[in-house]
Ligand SMILES: [Zn+2]
């Protein structure tokens with residue numbers, strides 16, 4: 001295993017930047033397609049567990065944003081290659097328990113930093129330039145994960161590269177973290193809740209982000225800023241107060257809209 005790792009690293013060290021661009025473009029395209037494909041499988045598997053109303057058909061703007069995110073993610077991967085070749089990013093070629101430690105460190109450090117960055121992105125004068133694009137899509141679908149303003153895509157990419165510059169992870173630990181990142185991103189934009197109601201009663205697991213958790217953020221953007229866990233939202237009191245009550249259900253706002261309508265129509 002360590003030998004095949006060495007081979008991959010050697011290949012990455014010797015290829016031209018143009019070759020690397022096409023390789024990373026294909027890699028990012030495959031990741032996006034797999035996320036959208038698996039996401040849609042879950043949407044079809046759990047039609048009765050909708051946590052947001054059905055979004056309208058995909059529009060051309062959405063496809064443009066997704067294409068720009070694909071190109072920018074490829075640029076971030078290329079920048080990572082440049083930093084690695086010049087010694088700013090160092091990967092340890094190890095296996096075993098230290099890989100697990102790397103995954104845990106990257107997962108929880110990125111969770112904390114992305115919570116902060118997400119709160120910053122919601123500051124009123126920053127929001128329109130950076131994060132509004134993602135929130136134009138109030139009812140998420142798997143594609144929405146990649147609907148990002150270029151500044152947002154580059155901001156998250158820069159944060160990730162900065163963490164890699166500071167922390168020398170094993171390359172396998174980094175790869176596992178990246179898979180988890182896509183899994184949580186996909187989960188958050190399903191629009192359906194694949195976990196049963198029992199999930200929120202399981203100790204420890206109930207602290208991890210779910211589809212309901214992020215769908216509620218799309219409806220009510222002042223709550224649920226976390227990406228992988230609920231830890232920071234609980235700590236800073238930004239967790240939606242009815243997260244558990246509405247777990248696996250369409251959010252409270254939709255219910256309130258319904259009540260408001262009934263009140264004002266005299267029914
Ligand atoms: Zn989202």
Ligand SMILES: [Zn+2]
Nearest residue numbers: 118131217221
């Ligand atoms: Zn947001």
